[in-house]
Amino acid sequence: MKNYQHYINGEWVNPIDGEWFDTQNPYTDEVWARIARGTESDVNLAVSAASSAFDGEWNEISATQRGKLLNKLAELIERDSVRLGEVEVRDNGKLIAEMSAQTKYMAEWYRYYGGLADKIEGSVIPSDKAGVLNFTRYEPLGVVGMITPWNSPLLLLAWKLAAALAAGNTAVIKPSEFTSASTLEFMPLFEEAGFPAGVVNVVTGFGADVGASIVSHPSVAAIAFTGSDVSGQKVYEAAARQIKHVSLELGGKSPNIVFEDADFEAAVMGAISGIFAATGQTCIAGSRLLVQRSIHDTFVERLVEVARSATIGDPMSMDTHVGPVTTAPQYQKVLDYIEIAKQDGATCVLGGSPYSGPGARGKQFVEPTIFTGVSNNMRIAQEEVFGPLLCVIPFDTEADAIRIGNDIDFGLAAGVWTQDIGRAIRMSEKLRVGTLWINTYRAVSYTSPFGGYKRSGIGRESGIEGIKEYMQVKSVWIAQQTSVSNPFIMR
Secondary structure (H helix, E strand, C coil): CEEECEEECCEEECCCCCCEEEEECCCCCCEEEEEECCCHHHHHHHHHHHHHHHHCHHHHCCHHHHHHHHHHHHHHHHHHHHHHHHHHHHHHCCCHHHHHHHHHHCHHHHHHHHHHCCCCCCCEECCCCCCEEEEEEEEECCEEEEECCCCCHHHHHHHHHHHHHHHCCEEEEECCCCCCHHHHHHCHHHHHHCCCCCCEEECCCCHHHHHHHHHHCCCEEEEEEECCHHHHHHHHHHHHCCCCEEEEECCCCCEEEECCCCCHHHHHHHHHHHHCHHHHCCCCCCCEEEEEHHHHHHHHHHHHHHHHCCCECCCCCCCCCECCCCCHHHHHHHHHHHHHHHHCCCEEEECCCECCCCCCCCCCCECCEEEECCCCCCHHHHCCCCCCEEEEEEECCHHHHHHHHHCCCEECEEEEECCCHHHHHHHHHHCCCCEEEECCCCCCCCCCCECCEECCEECCECHHHHHHCCEEEEEEEEECCCCCCCCCCCC
């Protein structure tokens, strides 16, 4: 069994209180590693290291040099992507087909921001004041606390860390207590790439101990958080007490809307991808499938047929389509929502039970589940489940689809399936979401901003917008003459 220590100031460090906790493989239920259980004392050590690096060697490195380090890191990620993907699968039970692709693709975030590092420019402002030069400059915030989730630990870390480092910040990272191993396995690559000690630090443990300490630490200038809306609200409230910069990527209950003129088979596959890929454990899951009433029955029939054919089993097999639910609490939550849906009168047309058939080893498998007869005011339609559970809601008109799609507290993403370009444009104007896919689903890129409306969060990750989340603008005024006509009035 492997012991994973904290990574602080370029060194592997035992937890100060000497406490550890186990991490399990969701597929086998086997404990395979021990993780350091951090406390406020460990966080203080990590923040001190990050602060020293920010004020010291990292601050002396030019933006161009930061970019070269990030590009070197990208090369190392590509070299080790298979190994890192295998660690993630062992830790969170998601499919190797997806996780190995994610760990390879995440290199592009570091490469993109490596190229962007020395291209963020201020401007000279034409001033109405005579004899004064006014210009702006973009500067890093300082130490950024990053709290990442268990579903895609390294990819979602890349969305934060690549931009923050390119901007000149340092970082203290708390990965999920359920999936800490891959983040720690990633750390040696920073040293190999040539990053100074203390620029990137990892303290593992639980939210009440490590997460809360990072958020409340007076030397942490900003918080980047991905998780549920309830947890994000707590982070936001705590960070507000010290007026910290905050970026929140939170939950979703995304509508995947199918019109009668859609490419039928493509829309079916898009609906399947939107919810059953990643065992439904993704914030952008298209968990509310809105189908125009004229094609509802035939669409559901084909949907059930395709979903029933999914192979459930070993996430390390390239042939598996649906793996286990990552954590025991999440597994129970999914089962609880299935019962809630039944009690509220929805009709279960597929699944609806734990799965223990061929391919299942552990105790955390749930059958791909589809409910029809769902109204948008049911809990199953309004609350994020984060599992392989789809609710199908019929609609009649375009206006109806927009109303139902927006009738939710979340606004992370949506999908629209139509061959009418005018309708596609209208839907892009009317749906209140941060990302809208037309005739596709679950597409993301390092070049495109990602984030939510409403309770799905604030701020943006990826794209040029992503780096500016980790910078602040300074306005500089330089007088060309020193004489002052009247010192008692504003110039």
